[in-house]
Amino acid sequence: MLEQVLYVLSWIMLTVGGFFVLVGGIGALRLPNFYTRMHAASVTDTIATFLVLGGLLLQAGLTIATVKLIAILVFLLLTGPTASYALANAALLSGVKSNATFRKVNGKGSKSGAGQETSVNQETDASQETSASQENNEEQSK
Amino acid sequence: MIIIFAVFLLTLLVITAIAIVRAENLFVAVMLMAIFSLLMAANFFILDAADVALTEAAIGAGVTTVIFLGALSLTAENEKKVELSRGVAMSIVTATTLLLIYATFEKPKLGDPEAPVHQHVAPWYLSETPKLIDIPNVVTAVLGSFRAYDTLGEVFVVFTACIGVLFLLSAKNPADKQSRRTPPESIGLRHHLIPKVVGRLLFPFIVLFGLYVQFHGEYGPGGGFQAGAIIATGIILFALLEGEKTALAAVPHSVMMAMVAGGALLYTMVGVVTMFMGGNFLDYSVLSSNPVFGQQMGIILIEAGVGITVCGALLAIFHAFAARENY
Numbered sequence: 219m220l221e222q223v224l225y226v227l228s229w230i231m232l233t234v235g236g237f238f239v240l241v242g243g244i245g246a247l248r249l250p251n252f253y254t255r256m257h258a259a260s261v262t263d264t265i266a267t268f269l270v271l272g273g274l275l276l277q278a279g280l281t282i283a284t285v286k287l288i289a290i291l292v293f294l295l296l297t298g299p300t301a302s303y304a305l306a307n308a309a310l311l312s313g314v315k316s317n318a319t320f321r322k323v324n325g326k327g328s329k330s331g332a333g334q335e336t337s338v339n340q341e342t343d344a345s346q347e348t349s350a351s352q353e354n355n356e357e358q359s360k
Numbered sequence: 361m362i363i364i365f366a367v368f369l370l371t372l373l374v375i376t377a378i379a380i381v382r383a384e385n386l387f388v389a390v391m392l393m394a395i396f397s398l399l400m401a402a403n404f405f406i407l408d409a410a411d412v413a414l415t416e417a418a419i420g421a422g423v424t425t426v427i428f429l430g431a432l433s434l435t436a437e438n439e440k441k442v443e444l445s446r447g448v449a450m451s452i453v454t455a456t457t458l459l460l461i462y463a464t465f466e467k468p469k470l471g472d473p474e475a476p477v478h479q480h481v482a483p484w485y486l487s488e489t490p491k492l493i494d495i496p497n498v499v500t501a502v503l504g505s506f507r508a509y510d511t512l513g514e515v516f517v518v519f520t521a522c523i524g525v526l527f528l529l530s531a532k533n534p535a536d537k538q539s540r541r542t543p544p545e546s547i548g549l550r551h552h553l554i555p556k557v558v559g560r561l562l563f564p565f566i567v568l569f570g571l572y573v574q575f576h577g578e579y580g581p582g583g584g585f586q587a588g589a590i591i592a593t594g595i596i597l598f599a600l601l602e603g604e605k606t607a608l609a610a611v612p613h614s615v616m617m618a619m620v621a622g623g624a625l626l627y628t629m630v631g632v633v634t635m636f637m638g639g640n641f642l643d644y645s646v647l648s649s650n651p652v653f654g655q656q657m658g659i660i661l662i663e664a665g666v667g668i669t670v671c672g673a674l675l676a677i678f679h680a681f682a683a684r685e686n687y
Contacts, residue, residue: 293562293565296558296561296562297558297562300554300555300558300559303554303555304552304554304555307552
């Protein structure tokens with residue numbers, strides 16, 4: 219009975235963990251700017267890792283594999299958020315604005331302020347609108 | 361199921377490779393190469409080559425990325441525009457690709473027991489390792505004992521590569537002698553408290569894991585190459601967090617040089633000692649009255665030599681890059 223409960227629980231954790239990985243991936247692709255994208259990616263680092271490894275822990279039972287999985291879990295839970303923090307901090311220090319939108323997914327244009335205005339015209343309609351609104355925001359904040 | 365995973369990973373590898381070629385920002389290219397190495401390591405692991413996977417992950421994704429970033433900090437961030445026509449290059453690449461694809465038609469299938477690689481010396485290694493060396497990891501037995509000459513050659517490749525890089529990077533540009541200010545690396549990540557605290561917390565465990573990989577290589581995946589890379593990664597992390605000066609105070613240049621030369625020397629000396637004791641070069645059986653124990657002792661000694669050289673070489677190369685102000 220207990221075994222079956224653990225089995226079901228582990229698969230629930232694995233499935234939900236997989237769902238969060240998927241959500242993190244979609245978010246990292248679709249969200250509008252650097253910080254929101256990073257937020258989505260860090261979901262994969264934390265809750266998804268926790269759930270997937272937790273599910274595996276329940277399947278492993280009490281063996282040496284459990285100890286190793288716990289070690290990996292602790293390592294990832296320490297390093298994942300630290301890496302996210304370091305990334306966000308580096309972005310903040312190098313001047314990435316939170317309201318600056320990505321104009322192209324594979325980032326051919328430079329993120330510097332000078333290149334932004336010149337390259338706006340070449341972009342698609344949707345990103346033109348966002349860039350325009352972002353320029354408005356910048357003016358308002360000034 | 362494994363095949364699906366392997367095909368998935370190989371597809372991702374091809375996508376990553378194309379992305380590396382297309383990337384114009386060199387930082388992006390370096391990050392993609394780290395991803396490439398990690399995917400490659402996963403692939404090796406699927407093919408049951410855990411030792412190679414460990415090496416690829418530690419060196420390819422870990423140390424090489426840091427060294428590339430160190431090199432990039434000395435040069436430009438973006439790729440130079442090349443005006444040459446790409447027709448010749450494209451035709452050569454296409455021809456080579458077609459040739460390689462043609463060559464794969466003759467290859468045996470994955471895991472085919474009739475494949476030549478499984479018919480040649482591999483069965484002998486598998487059947488004789490328990491009798492002659494008595495360690496569970498046959499890879500270590502092959503690497504350390506049966507093919508010890510090859511491994512000695514590899515150690516000297518690392519040794520020579522390290523000397524070459526140090527020669528290239530220690531050449532001083534006479535024009536900028538005046539601009540000798542304190543390099544920015546010496547500050548470390550003073551203003552980044554969280555990475556520093558977490559890094560300090562992890563550093564002893566990374567080194568401990570490196571030692572485990574070093575001395576557990578006879579029983580599980582691992583050995584000198586992986587352990588040297590892991591320990592070097594730990595010390596490079598320390599250097600990134602605390603500043604280059606602090607790391608150099610902990611592991612000075614003289615110690616690094618002694619490690620690079622001493623590891624290779626230790627390996628060679630084991631071979632010389634076996635010759636003096638009446639055996640062939642690198643035939644460890646004569647090291648002890650019990651030949652099996654002699655083999656194990658020899659493998660532990662040469663693995664230690666490999667680990668010391670790899671660790672010292674990676675550290676020396678990292679510091680050589682970090683110490684330069686410009687190219």
